[in-house]
Amino acid sequence: MSHPxxxxxxxxxxxxxxxxxxxxxxxxxxxxxxESAGLSVxxxxxxxxxxxxxxxxxxxxxxxxxxxLAAARSGGHTQLLTFGGAFSNHIAAVxxxxxxxxxxxxxxxxxxxxxxxNPTLRFARECGMHLHFVDRATFRSxxxxxxLHRLEQAYGPFYHLPEGGTNEKALEGAREIVTExxxxxxxxxxxxxxxSAGTGxxxxxxxxEAKPGSKVLAFSALKGDFLKRDxxxxxxxYPAAGDWALITDFHFGGYAKYRPELLQFLNHFYQEQxxxxxxxxxxxxxxxxVDLAKHRFFPKGSTLVAVHTGGLQGIHGFNERFGGLxxxxx
Ligand SMILES: *Cc1c(COP(=O)(O)O)cnc(C)c1O
Numbered sequence: 001m002s003h004p005x006x007x008x009x010x011x012x013x014x015x016x017x018x019x020x021x022x023x024x025x026x027x028x029x030x031x032x033x034x035e036s037a038g039l040s041v042x043x044x045x046x047x048x049x050x051x052x053x054x055x056x057x058x059x060x061x062x063x064x065x066x067x068x069l070a071a072a073r074s075g076g077h078t079q080l081l082t083f084g085g086a087f088s089n090h091i092a093a094v095x096x097x098x099x100x101x102x103x104x105x106x107x108x109x110x111x112x113x114x115x116x117x118n119p120t121l122r123f124a125r126e127c128g129m130h131l132h133f134v135d136r137a138t139f140r141s142x143x144x145x146x147x148l149h150r151l152e153q154a155y156g157p158f159y160h161l162p163e164g165g166t167n168e169k170a171l172e173g174a175r176e177i178v179t180e181x182x183x184x185x186x187x188x189x190x191x192x193x194x195x196s197a198g199t200g201x202x203x204x205x206x207x208x209e210a211k212p213g214s215k216v217l218a219f220s221a222l223k224g225d226f227l228k229r230d231x232x233x234x235x236x237x238y239p240a241a242g243d244w245a246l247i248t249d250f251h252f253g254g255y256a257k258y259r260p261e262l263l264q265f266l267n268h269f270y271q272e273q274x275x276x277x278x279x280x281x282x283x284x285x286x287x288x289x290v291d292l293a294k295h296r297f298f299p300k301g302s303t304l305v306a307v308h309t310g311g312l313q314g315i316h317g318f319n320e321r322f323g324g325l326x327x328x329x330x
Contacts, residue, residue: 062173063205064166081107081161171208191213
């Protein structure tokens with residue numbers, strides 16, 4: 001039996017030495033806090049997927065782009081256009097995809113160009129991405145057909161990827177996180193699938209595959225509970241989707257926010273486990289899981305799978321911005 005992700009880009013001009021493709025390892029994560037709560041915890045190492053130069057096209061960004069890239073290719077597109085903030089993992093991933101799969105890429109970036117750019121944008125430019133900066137008001141029309149039409153007049157036809165990369169094809173890619181785990185450990189019966197959420201696309205995709213009796217826990221990286229609505233609407237067309245819940249206690253204030261205890265946790269986790277987490281998404285997820293385990297949120301005997309969705313490219317930018325608070329470089 002071959003795993004579900006094999007040979008998708010058969011025949012495509014790819015730089016194969018840059019590829020570390022699926023399945024990513026599924027490993028036990030035996031933290032003392034999990035053991036003493038009677039939990040069996042696994043970590044799906046999608047951070048180790050590498051589909052292009054650098055650290056950008058990995059994790060859930062690869063899962064979400066995969067079928068979009070295939071669609072862009074089979075639709076005869078030569079350009080990808082997308083939207084994002086100056087530190088966006090999605091922008092970096094699309095730029096990396098352009099370099100690996102030979103698409104031209106255009107990134108519409110929110111706000112002014114930072115002087116000298118930042119590590120994310122420098123990487124994007126090195127990958128050949130054309131960076132087009134727009135003010136915040138203009139950026140908000142990112143889904144407006146008239147605005148997209150103007151962009152098409154300026155740049156020629158493109159395959160449009162929404163900000164964050166979440167669309168139907170992204171969900172198809174994300175559901176493979178679950179199918180892959182089931183293929184790797186056929187006896188593993190996850191009670192909880194735990195994943196960080198920004199747009200909720202990854203969590204939604206996993207929910208499509210989650211078996212009855214298991215539940216997807218989406219840990220919001222952002223303040224507010226708008227994600228509950230977003231997730232519900234992403235899943236509206238799928239009546240057979242599984243059970244899910246949004247966890248909103250571990251966003252630490254939003255994207256570029258942190259607290260000393262989060263940084264301390266990340267540095268300690270790297271020291272003990274040798275696994276680099278990012279401060280925006282996966283760090284908050286693991287922090288949250290340890291905290292919930294300490295407070296006996298999960299029934300004793302539960303099996304959890306936590307997804308390491310990647311995001312490692314953001315560490316350089318975080319450290320450059322805040323002065324080396326994280327003591328590891330992926
Ligand atoms: C983008 C991202 C997320 C959020 O994914 P969504 O599908 O938008 O919810 C989670 N983790 C990492 C590392 C990311 O880069």
